[in-house]
Amino acid sequence: MSDTTFAPTYGPVAIPVRELLPWAIFAGLMLMLMIYFVGAEEGATSLIRGTMVHEFVHDGRHLLGFPCH
Amino acid sequence: MVGKLLLRGMLVGLVAGILAFAFARVYGEPQVDKAIAFEEQQAQAAGEAPEPEMVSRATQAGIGLATGVLVYGAALGGLFSLVFAYAYGRLGSLGPRGTSALLALLGFLAVIVVPSLKYPASPPSVGNPETIAYRTELFFIMIVISIAAMVAAVGLAQRLWSRLGAWNASIVAGLAFLVVFALVKAALPDINEVPENFSATVLWQFRVASLGIQLVLWTVVGLGFGAVVERVVAVRDQRGSARRYA
Ligand SMILES: [Zn+2]
Numbered sequence: 001m002s003d004t005t006f007a008p009t010y011g012p013v014a015i016p017v018r019e020l021l022p023w024a025i026f027a028g029l030m031l032m033l034m035i036y037f038v039g040a041e042e043g044a045t046s047l048i049r050g051t052m053v054h055e056f057v058h059d060g061r062h063l064l065g066f067p068c069h
Numbered sequence: 070m071v072g073k074l075l076l077r078g079m080l081v082g083l084v085a086g087i088l089a090f091a092f093a094r095v096y097g098e099p100q101v102d103k104a105i106a107f108e109e110q111q112a113q114a115a116g117e118a119p120e121p122e123m124v125s126r127a128t129q130a131g132i133g134l135a136t137g138v139l140v141y142g143a144a145l146g147g148l149f150s151l152v153f154a155y156a157y158g159r160l161g162s163l164g165p166r167g168t169s170a171l172l173a174l175l176g177f178l179a180v181i182v183v184p185s186l187k188y189p190a191s192p193p194s195v196g197n198p199e200t201i202a203y204r205t206e207l208f209f210i211m212i213v214i215s216i217a218a219m220v221a222a223v224g225l226a227q228r229l230w231s232r233l234g235a236w237n238a239s240i241v242a243g244l245a246f247l248v249v250f251a252l253v254k255a256a257l258p259d260i261n262e263v264p265e266n267f268s269a270t271v272l273w274q275f276r277v278a279s280l281g282i283q284l285v286l287w288t289v290v291g292l293g294f295g296a297v298v299e300r301v302v303a304v305r306d307q308r309g310s311a312r313r314y315a
Contacts, residue, residue, distance in 0.1 A: 010306050010307055010309070010310030011158075011162050011306070011310070012157055012158035012162060012163065012164065012165075012168075012302075012306060013158050013305060013306050013309035013310065014157060014158030014159050015070055015071065015154050015155070015157065015158070017155075019070070019071065020071055020151075020154050020155055023071040023072070023075065023151060023154070024151050024154075024155070027075055027147060027151060028148065028151055031144040031147040031148050031151075032144070032148070034140050034141075034143070034144035035140075035141060035144045035145075037140070038137045038140050038141045038144075039141075040205055043201055043205060044201050044202040044204075044205035044206065045202075045205075051123065052123065052124070055123045055124040055129070055133075056124050056128070056129070056133045056136065056137075057133055057134075057136060057137035057140075058124070058129050058133065058193075059093075059097075059098065059101050059129045059130055059133060059134040059137070060093075060133065060134045060136070060137020060138050060141065061137060062101060062190065062191070062192055062193060062275075062279075063093050063097040063101070063134070063138075063190070063275075063278065063279050063282055064137065064138070064141055064190075064279070064282065064283070065181070065185055065189075065190035065279050065283065066190075066205075066208070067188070067191070067196065067201060067204035067205045067208050068191075068193070068196065068201070069193065069196055069198045069201065
């Protein structure tokens with residue numbers, strides 16, 4: 001019986017929110033900025049002057065489903 | 070732990086991006102080319118001078134497309150890992166691979182399928198350049214509402230779980246999600262900017278290709294991420310339970 005009592009039965013252990021929050025904020029912002037550059041920069045809004053970013057990722061923008069011209 | 074998950078998520082996303090790029094080259098680019106040919110033909114018929122090419126078509130369809138899809142894939146994988154970091158251990162007793170697959174399925178529905186039923190992907194020459202700000206705004210509003218509705222539906226399913234059982238709780242939550250979607254679809258304005266003579270076949274094939282690219286991305290991320298983090302997560306779970314039973 002003793003080996004069943006001490007068998008390591010373990011389930012999923014959640015990550016505490018306070019450990020997750022700084023990652024979610026800083027990495028989350030950086031990752032969304034990456035998507036913004038592929039999907040919307042120099043389209044509806046513009047952080048950089050010109051249209052080079054838009055023209056360069058143009059096909060990806062259309063095929064990934066973002067509104068374009 | 071979150072850092073480990075994030076790094077793995079971005080790497081899996083990068084691999085997904087490479088595969089999605091190959092898919093886009095084969096199934097997407099022919100449709101983009103046909104749409105651009107239509108656009109040039111229309112401009113010629115209207116007597117407009119051809120637009121100067123700032124970036125060549127070969128660059129746009131090659132390194133440009135690869136950059137766009139790979140950056141998108143890595144970012145998607147990273148964001149996915151952050152959502153996983155929150156969801157794991159909070160979705161009942163689902164293990165890492167199950168959690169990852171379920172999140173990818175729900176994410177694909179909420180972020181891609183549902184928004185694109187209202188505002189589908191469109192090839193070049195479909196879409197008026199003057200309405201780009203308006204269309205972009207509506208597109209992101211649709212995604213945000215869809216994600217919020219999905220989060221609420223998952224919450225509802227969890228609340229009903231013990232009372233109705235897994236199946237019925239999920240069906241009720243799914244129906245609630247559909248009702249929200251139907252209301253939002255009716256409330257938001259429609260966009261139809263397809264030119265008169267644009268080929269229905271090209272439009273259809275472009276949209277299928279676009280959905281296919283997303284399906285490749287989300288499938289590889291959902292199944293790949295679970296496989297890649299299985300060990301790291303298991304080691305942490307074991308340590309966590311050892312502390313609990315000590
Ligand atoms: Zn365009």
